[in-house]
Amino acid sequence: MEIAENINLHMREIEDHFKAAxxxxxxxxxxxxxxxxxxxxxxNMEPYLGFPSLLxxxxxNDENLDEAATRILFERTGITDxxxxxxxxxxxxxxxxxxxxxxxxxxxxxxVEDYRQNGQPRGIGAKWRSISQLNEMAFDHKNILxxxxxxxxxxxxxxxxxxxxxxxxxxxxxxxxxxEAVLAKxxxxxxxxxxxxKLGIIKEVGKKQEDVPHRPAKLYAVNEKKLRExxxxxxxxxxxx
Numbered sequence: 001m002e003i004a005e006n007i008n009l010h011m012r013e014i015e016d017h018f019k020a021a022x023x024x025x026x027x028x029x030x031x032x033x034x035x036x037x038x039x040x041x042x043x044n045m046e047p048y049l050g051f052p053s054l055l056x057x058x059x060x061n062d063e064n065l066d067e068a069a070t071r072i073l074f075e076r077t078g079i080t081d082x083x084x085x086x087x088x089x090x091x092x093x094x095x096x097x098x099x100x101x102x103x104x105x106x107x108x109x110x111x112v113e114d115y116r117q118n119g120q121p122r123g124i125g126a127k128w129r130s131i132s133q134l135n136e137m138a139f140d141h142k143n144i145l146x147x148x149x150x151x152x153x154x155x156x157x158x159x160x161x162x163x164x165x166x167x168x169x170x171x172x173x174x175x176x177x178x179x180e181a182v183l184a185k186x187x188x189x190x191x192x193x194x195x196x197x198k199l200g201i202i203k204e205v206g207k208k209q210e211d212v213p214h215r216p217a218k219l220y221a222v223n224e225k226k227l228r229e230x231x232x233x234x235x236x237x238x239x240x241x
Contacts, residue, residue: 020100024068025056025141027087027105027148028077030112030128031165036181037112037128038145039076040137045097048138052129054145056103069106076126078118083109083164085155087148095140107148109164149182156182160201163222169205171217172196201226 028039043053055076059068065086073082087105095101112128134145155161162178176192196202203223208216 020102022059023056023101023103024059024065024072025054025090025103025105025144026069026072026076027054027107027145028073029107029109029148029152029165030115031178031181032112032128034177034181035130035132036178037130038134039115039126040129040134041125041127043138045138047097051136051138052134052141053138054141055126058101065104069104069108073108073110077110077115079110079114083161085151087144087151090140090144092140103144105144105148107152109152109161111165111167113167153183160222160227169207169219169221171209171219173217175202175220199226 030037030039039055040052041055043049043051055072057068057072057075059065063071066084069084069086070082073084074080084106085108087107089102089104091102093100095103131145131149134142136142137145152161156179162175165178166174172193175196176187176189179192180187201223202220205219205221207219209219210216
């Protein structure tokens with residue numbers, strides 16, 4: 001009898017370990033109006049009612065983490081070709097008021113214009129907020145945002161991720177403004193353009209800005225051929241050193 005009771009106790013302890021839920025939270029970055037922004041919802045759960053929250057969901061039984069993140073992004077943005085990277089897991093025991101929920105964070109980069117064309121009907125209630133508006137968030141989403149932003153800043157100076165945020169054609173000031181918005185610091189204009197010229201990974205498209213209140217700047221596009229031919233050169237010569 002004692003052996004049977006010990007076995008039952010052990011089985012109940014094991015069952016308790018399987019009662020934690022697993023979720024995925026996505027930090028969806030976009031660049032708009034010279035600001036780095038995040039797609040958010042207003043939380044409808046106490047005690048965080050009205051606080052900005054990230055877009056996320058529980059992981060379904062038939063999907064892995066990457067599949068869950070991809071599903072969430074498509075359901076909320078309507079976009080399938082999205083840059084997505086896993087950040088880390090967050091597992092504080094009191095992070096969710098409904099019980100034990102472990103979450104795995106991802107960050108994604110989308111073009112705001114693509115979202116406006118494809119995602120708004122799906123993302124009912126979702127709104128873009130600038131980083132400066134997100135000092136307080138629901139749950140532990142501020143920590144998730146900070147960790148994701150830290151990783152994005154690291155990646156931005158190593159890889160051409162800016163091409164995932166800018167429109168197809170862009171000006172040099174727009175490119176520099178994007179770097180300054182993400183890195184939260186000023187960049188010397190002359191040195192930045194010198195570095196861009198040395199890398200050779202953008203090219204003029206023979207057009208200028210239209211309908212702007214200042215002198216129209218030349219427009220550029222990503223030099224895909226250069227990236228394909230010599231990507232290792234970019235890794236050895238980051239934009240911001």
